[in-house]
Amino acid sequence: MMMRVGTIAAGAAMAVAASTAAHAGGIERTTQSAMLLFAEGNRAELSYGHVNPDLTGTTVDTARVPNVADSFNLPSIGLKMDVSDRVAVALIYDKPFGADILYDPSNIVLGGTIAEAETSALTALAKFQINENVSVFGGLRFQKAEGEITLSGAAYGPASGYNVKLEENWATGYVVGAAYEIPEIAFRLALTYNSEIEHDFDTQENIAPGVTSTTKVKTPQSVNLEFQTGIAEDTLLMASVRWAEHSAFRIKPTAFGRDLVSLEDTTTYTLGVGRRFTPKFAASVSVAYEAPGKELVSPLSPRTGLTAITLGGSYKVSDQVEISGGVSHIWFGDAMPQTGGTARGDFTDNTATAFGLKVAYTF
Template sequence: MKYVYSGAAALLISTAPALAGGIDRSGQFLGPLWEPGDYAEFSWTLAKPTLSTNTLNLGAGPSNTGDVAGTYNSVGLAYKKQFNENFSGAVMFGQPFGSDISYPGAADGGSLYLQGTGAEIDTQEVVGVVRYVFPQSGFGVHGGIRALSTTAKADLGGAIWDARGIDGYHLDIDRETDFGWLAGVSWEKPEIAARIALTFNSSITHDFDTIQSIPGMQVPEDITEVKMPKSVNLEFQTGISPTMLVLGSIRWVDWSEFKVRPSVLGGTSLTHFEDSTTYTLGVAKKFTDQWSGAVSFQYEGGGDGVGTPLSPYEGRKGITLAAIYTQDNLKITTGISYVRLSQSDVGIGDPGERLVVGETDDRKGWGVGVKVGYSF
């Protein structure tokens, strides 16, 4: 039971956030830490979102932006060491946050209102975590350090921004690495393949060296402070038969503290995210000694129902299927996810002064993932 879960749950989580809350991509879960013995893994995920917006008639007639979401992939590496019966540790690499939005020009089927608008955010994270299990109790504690490296760039283009005098605005944020921490508790009962784990991830503050430009205007280099959000993860599982178990997770992220406020924009943030809570519930089934499978469903509320041009969606529902092949110490897991995004308006400006400029049209995403794990 435990061996089936470890592969299924990790892929159910890693392929599901093709379009999760804010700029979430990985979920920051600690799957390798729960593996038995010494363990190493490699994972790869590919996501293909499709997202477009119908802009309102703001003077030049309504139009559609065309697909603005870029395909992306991410990789993960992990090594877990079991030092003794009660003490273990792991080192993990991942890409927890990201964004790839680009509005095509009107000549390429895009909208005059937002052509040239876009954003790219890239993160890389190394996590070091240790865990201690209290003897004969099932209870454990874990904690560690997160090193997060982030870089980003953004462009504002089209008639909407031209009306505000910032058409052609470009933001370039140099890569910055800063540190945060994590801490949590867990409980296990191996006899029924039961586990529950709660983890808190602290926020991480970056002070970015920033280059900004606007056509016809001289803009000095600056420092932009951005707080990457804190989060809480709850993971759980329990066996319901010798070959089947129920598994799930709840993830809350404090996205309201994630603001990008370049000085040239007078304090207006380029991002306006609501806090997100993502629920995942599924079952895993062992069919033979080599083959197992799993299915899960995801739900995330829609917040205030208003996205931004750089993140034009709020809320989602999804389904993920996974297959696990096990041979001796080798385990290969594959998964596929489909996500349907909630209908939302698209607005610009801070809440309270927001101007709605459109509403989402086509809004879905596919994700596939592969993970190879080896126990030794």
């Protein structure tokens, strides 16, 4: 009865991948999922996501702080191929981490504070099917990163005006995982570990002009537990849990001598249902939740926790081509930007909207 439900995993269940990019804490922008390896047949994917955060608040002098978070785009390319009945390989390009924060320069307390960071990653994966039910997979992730931070405003005292540039650097990490499947009911339980990646950035600080130092920065390790199962004909239940060690992300330039960023680890829960309504059209709805952490947060990431809802759909244009998309609305938890352990502002009732579009070609 549930044989046909497995096709939803390549349709509605994947439709919202780009639109859920904002469902992550800290500096994350994607979930670094390896589930492309489980797509049916050879498959090429091109996706685009756009996230529009709205993070506003007030500072301790009651001055209004307009939106400090710029919108950002998330392009992604994926290619999966079956080498044999037991072996599949995949290549994925995405932008897993980033930041784009700017406080209005007119604000006395934090005005002019900037955090900009961008990463690009190329992940090469392989999966080996041990038997009908069990598979293992893994691979390497090659990651490029760069960033710049400026501290500005009365909240930073004598450090106001400090600027540091982290020059472009490449580093390597790895991915390992395993999955258990029951194909007859589209059941899959997959566990994926993404290693931390340590970058050694050539660093320029304006308090040490002409001096180049090295700053070690780790992007977070994470664990994805992803689940799906058919619950009725053409109906799929989906769930995931993602943990990321954001507390390991530290930036401590040599001349400044102190950490510029302090983040908390996050665990994000997602639950959704997908249904194929016709042979060509499928849709899904999912909710996500991340428990709020401490209210005192870094001004460079002025939010904590989230609740989100995502709607997605997919349409099979032909036997080879499928177009899917989704839209998300996210409600962030209240947070207080702090320096030196003292609250410098209050950010409440903040949200984000995101949408994604994906074109997949099966061959």
